[in-house]
């Protein structure tokens with residue numbers, strides 16, 4: 371299918387998905403949500419894709435939120451469908467089974483911050499701005515923001531950002547644990563590329579096990595989460611990659627992982 375609101379590219383084993391509505395600061399309308407859902411499903415199914423980078427087109431915004439013009443006319447039933455579609459997309463990114471890196475050069479607001487938080491790692495330019503400004507529209511976050519911000523940054527920060535609707539800079543987002551790395555704008559691409567390349571070269575089944583153990587195991591009680599980790603650890607011993615990784619270490623050579 372041809373995408374109208376996304377650009378899709380590949381760099382080696384890295385799939386690059388770019389939200390491409392720069393004249394609307396890459397706001398998420400229903401079509402864009404649907405296209406993102408399809409693009410991530412394709413990335414999940416394609417064995418040649420080992421890592422995904424999610425970006426927003428233009429200099430100004432990663433994604434400036436859900437599309438306010440579209441939401442303005444929604445009935446509650448349409449809003450429920452929109453929220454569910456957004457939440458499904460965010461969960462599908464979180465559960466992709468491959469690392470997803472958000473490249474954030476500008477505004478990541480509302481649904482844009484929620485989209486960034488559904489990714490596994492976030493690299494931000496010093497110019498990036500984060501916020502959950504829904505309250506200024508008489509709304510609340512509806513794509514998982516109340517839950518993911520709570521889990522990433524804790525209750526105090528989640529309540530402050532959602533209740534005030536205030537924007538924070540990249541450095542503050544880093545201090546809150548929302549962002550993994552903050553770099554100068556001119557270093558953003560090289561930092562994202564290097565991180566994505568590193569992730570793409572790592573053992574894919576081990577990466578999937580880590581994502582499962584931290585994201586699913588982290589929602590369980592400690593004893594259950596630890597047991598979940600043990601099962602994922604044991605499963606790794608069924609893979610060729612584990613034999614290759616440990617043998618390569620013992621033979622003092624670089625491992626070549628095949629995802630088997």
Ligand code: COA
Pocket residue numbers: 393394395397434435436437438439477479480481503504507
């Ligand atoms: N939904 C729909 N359109 C949006 C949008 C959104 N979330 N965010 C920006 N746009 C549109 C603007 O309406 C404008 O369109 P126009 O040129 O047709 O009028 C265009 O993108 C550029 O935005 P503009 O507001 O002119 O840029 P700015 O630099 O003055 O301000 C922001 C940037 C991010 C501060 C401002 O656009 C903003 O507050 N956006 C909404 C953020 C928000 O509340 N997000 C949460 C939604 S739930």
